[in-house]
Amino acid sequence: MNRTQSALFAFLAVYLSVASPLQAVERPNIILIMSDDMGFSDIGCYGGEVETPTLDALAAKGLKFTQFYNTGRCCPTRASLLTGLYPHQAGVGHMMNDKGLEGYRGELNQRCRTIAEVLKPAGYSTFMAGKWHVTPHIAPGSPRNNWPLQRGFDRFYGTIHGAGSFFDPNSLTRDNTQISPYADEEYQPETYYYTDAISDHAVRFIDEHQQSKSDDNPFFMYVAYTAAHWPMHALPEDIAKYKGRFDAGYEELRKERLARVIDLGLVAEDTQLSPGAREWDQVQNREWELRCMEVYAAMIDRMDQGIGKIVNSLKQNHQFDNTLIFFLQDNGGCAEGLGRSPRKNLTARAVTATLDPMPADELQTGMIPAQSRDGFPVIMGPGVMPGPADTYIAYGQGWANVSNTPFREYKHWVHEGGISTPLIISWPEQISSGGKLVREPSHLIDIMATCVDVARANYPQEVGGNKIHPLEGLSLLPVIEEQPLKREAIFWEHEGNRAIRVGDWKLVSKFKEPWELYNIKTDRIESHDLKKQNPELAMELEQRWDSWAVRANVLPLRPKKQ
Template identity: 60%
Template sequence: MKFRLLAALLFLASSAAALAADPPPNIIYIMSDDMGFSDIGCYGSEINTPNLDALAADGLRYTQFYNTARCCPTRASLISGLYPHQAGVGHMMNDRGYDGYRGDLNRNCVTIAEALKSAGYRAYMSGKWHVTKATQPKSEADKHNWPLQRGFDRFYGTIHGAGSFYDPNTLTRDNQYISPHADPEYGPDQWPGETYYYTDAISDHAVRFIKEHHEQTADAPFFMYVAYTAAHWPMHALEKDIQRYAGKYDAGYDAIRQARYEKLISLGLIDADATTLFPIDPAAKEREFWEWDKRNMEVYAAMIDNMDQGIGRIVQSLRETGQLDSTLLCFFQDNGGCAEQYGRRGKAAPRNSEPTMPPMADSDLQPRMEPQQTRDGYPVRTGRGVMAGPPDTYIAYGKAWATVSNTPFREYKHFTHEGGISTPLIVHWPDQVKRAGKLEQTPAHLIDLMATAVDVSGAEYPKTSHDGQPIKPMEGVSLAPTFSGKAIDREAIFWEHEGNRAVRNGDYKLVAKGAKGSWELYNIAQDRSEQTDLAEEHPEVVEKLAKQWEAYARRANVLPLNPKRGK
C-alpha cells in the first residue's frame, strides 16, 4: 500500500505541473518486437538506423528502461499502465484458471486510448495487438477485446502475435479480417517493395492515419500506437534490404559483440566498470552451418533497417503536416533478444524448382502462424541450412546472435535478468524536451507510459469503466519530470514471467530463474551484467526485497506462480 500511495502522490504532483500545453500534444508510442538492447545504431549497433538515431540526437535516450520480458505481457502492461497480471495477461493468450492468467485484457483496466478520450483524443493503431484469445471469433461479441472495442478509432494490423511478413495471419482492418492480396485500400501500387511486406504495411498505415487525421480532425489531438513485428522470427526481409548487409557479419559473433560493447561504452550508455563481456555459450555458435547463420543475422539486420525506414516516413508525415514539434514520440521494445530455436532444428529441405501445392486465391485468408505454403504454392521450409529471407522460409536467428543483440547483458526474452527486460527508450518532443542528445539514467518501466500520457494530455484517469467495472489505479509514474532533468521517485519495480521473477529497489536487484530458482542479488550500479551474486554477502537485503516482491505478487494477481493451463 505504501508504494501505491507514493505512486499516486507522485502522479498528482507531476500532473499539477504537467507539460501539457494548449492544445495538448499528439502522442505516438512505437514498439519493436524481439530486439535486444544494442540492436539500433544509437544504442551501439552496426545496423543502419538513421531515423531512430536522429530522434535520439534531438531527444533523450534512457539507459535503464524496462519491459516485462515477453510479448503479450508487455503489450498488456503498456496499454493498461498496470503490471501484466493485473490486466489479466500474466502469461500468454490462454486461460490458466486464475485472474492474473486469463489470457485476455480484462475490464478492470482501461487502455491508453480509452483513458485519453476524456481529453478529446482520437486514437489509432497500426501493428500487432496480441492481448486477446479471440483470434478466431465466432461472433462480433467475441471481438470485445479487439482494438476498436478498446478505445481505438482505426486499426490496421494483426490480432495474433507472430506470422509471415509476406502473408500474416489474422490481418485486420478495423474489425474485419482481410487478405493482403485482395485489399482494395492497400494494393500492389502502394507497396514500397515489389511484394507485400508487413513492416512496410504497418509504417504506411501509420502515415495514412496521421495524414487523414490532419485532413479530417486536425482540431483534436491524437494518440497512435505503432506495434511492429520486426524483428520477431521468422527472419523475413526484402532482398533490397538484405543486400545492404552482405558480408557485414563475416567477422563472427564475438567480434560483432566486442564492437558493440566498445561503442556502448563510447556512447556513455554503459559503464565499463559495471559491465562484463562474458563469453557467448560455445554450444550456441554455429560452425558447420556458419554461412547459414551469418545469413540469419544479415536478414535480422535488414528487418530492423526496414523498420527504421518506415519510422522515417512516419516522422516525415508529421513534419509535412506541421505536427512534429508538438508530438511526443517514444520508441521502445517489448522484450530482449530472442534465443528461441524456432525453425533451426532438423535437416533443411531444398527448395523445389516448381510449386508443389495448389496456389492460394488472392482472397484466401492465411489461417496459420507458420504457413504451410506460399501464395504461389511452394512449401514453407525450416531447418539448418534454409537461407532465411524469402516467404518460403521460417527461421529464428538463435541464441548466439541473441547474445550479441543483448550486449552486454545476461539471458534473453522470457527471463527477468537484464537481457530479457532491458530496452532502449527514445523520447522526442521538440516543444518540451530541450535536452537534445542527452542520456537519462532514471530507472523506468513501460507501466510509466500510461501515466506519462495521462499527465501530458491533461486527461482524467477513470475510476470505473463505461459499464461500471472498477478500474485499478495506475501503477506507473509519469516520466514528464525527467524530460527537463528532474527526478522521479518510487519504491521499487517488479517482474514475473513463467516463474522468472525480479524486484529492483534503488541500485539493488533481486532476481531468480524459474519458480524454483534461488534468489540472486546484484548491485546494478556496479554490476549491470549480473555476474557477481551478492545474496550470501547481504542476506538482509535479500530478505527485504523478497518481502517486497511477495507483497507485490499477492496484490497484483501473480500468485499462484506460473500456473499451468487449465489448473
C-alpha cells in the same frame, strides 16, 4: 451585457482555452512505436551495426534511457504498455491461454483501461497499426470485445495474433474485418511486406487526421511492428546491404558492441561481457548462420525506414515539433530455436511450385503457414537461407546473445538481457537538452502515466460497474523536465522468473532457483551475487516482492510448463 459580465466572459474564455482538458492547446500528439524481439544493443544509437538513421536522429535531439525495462515477453509487455499496470493486473500474466486465475486469463480484463480508452474522452483521436496480441480470440467471427476498436481505438490496421509471415500475415485486420492482403482494395503495393504495411497505414492515419479534423484535437497512435520477431523475412535489397557485415562472428561482434556501448555512455566504463552462448569457431553451416543475422538486420533497417516515413508525415503536416514520440521494445533478444530444424524433411527450396496457389481472397490462418501464397511449401532448417516467404526460421541463441550485449539471458527471463531495452523519447517543443542520457530506472507502466499527464486526461476509478486498478507507473514528465523521479520499486514475474529493483539493488531468480542479489550500478551484467554479504537486504526485498505478488494477482505462479 454590462461591463462586469463582459469582463467575466473574457476571463472565462481565456481560462477555458488554457485549462480545459478538451482543448488541444499545448497538448501534444502522442505516438508509441514498439519493435518486437530485439536486444539492448541492436539499433545504431545503442551500439549496433544496423543502419537506423531515423531512430538515431530522434535520439540525438531527444532522450535516451539507459535503464528502461519491459516484462520479458511480448504479450505481457503489450498488456502492461497499453494499461499502465503490471501484466497480471490486466489479466495477461503469461500468454493467450486461460489458466483459470485472475492474473492469467490470457486477455485484457475489465479492471483495466487502455491508453486509447482514457485519451479518447479527453478529445484525442486514436489510431493503431501493427500487432495487438492481447486476446486469444483471433479468428473471424470470434468475440471482438478485446479487439482494438472495442478497447478505445478509432482505426486499426494490423494483426490480432502475435506472429506470422511478413509476406502473408495471419489474422490481418482492418478495423473489425479480417482481410487478405492480396484482395485488399484499399492497399495494393507492388510487393506486400508487413513492416511496410504498418508504416504506410500509420502515415495514412496521420494524413487523414490532419485533412479531416474540424478542430485542433490531437491524436494518439500506437505503432506495433513485428520486426524483428521470427520468421526471418526481409526484402532482397535490404538483405544485400548487410552481406559480410557480421562475418567476424559472435565473440568479436560482442566485443565491438561492448566498446561502442561504453563509448556511448550507456553502461559504466568498467563493464565486462556476460558469458558467451556459442563459439563461432564451432559453428557449422556458417553461411546459413550469417544469413540469419543479415536478414535480422534487414528487418530492423526496413522498420527504421518506415519510422522515417512517419516522421516525414509529421513534418509535412507541421505536427512534428509538438508530437511526443516513444520508441521502445517488447523484450530482449529471442534465443528460441523455432525453424532451426527441418520441417517434414523439406530442406531445399522447390524449383517450381508444388502446391496449388491460394486464392487472393483466402485468409491466412496459420502462424506458421504450410505454404507460400504462390504454392511453395514453407521450409525450415540448416541450409535453408531465410528471407523469402517460403522460409520460416529464427536467428538463434548465438545471435540473440549478440543482440543483448552486454547482458545475461534473453526473452522469457528477467535478468537484464530479457527485460532491459532502449527507450527513446522525442518531443522537440519540450526537450531542450537533446541527446541526453537518462539513467533513471523506468518501466513500461510509466508510459500510460505519462500519456495521461501530458494529455491532461482523467483516469477513471470505475467503468460500467467495474473498479479500475489504479495506475502503477510514474509520469516521465519530470524526467523530460530534467527532474528526478520518486520511485519506490519495480517488480517482475514471468514463467516463474522473478525480480524486484529498488534503487541500485536488484533481487532476481529463475524459476525454482535461489534468489540472487546484484548492485546494478556497479554490476550491470549481474555477475557478482551479493546475497551472502547482504542477507538482511535480500530478505527485505524478497518480502517486498511477496507482498507485491499477492497484490498484483501474480500468485500462485504459473510457470511455462504448467
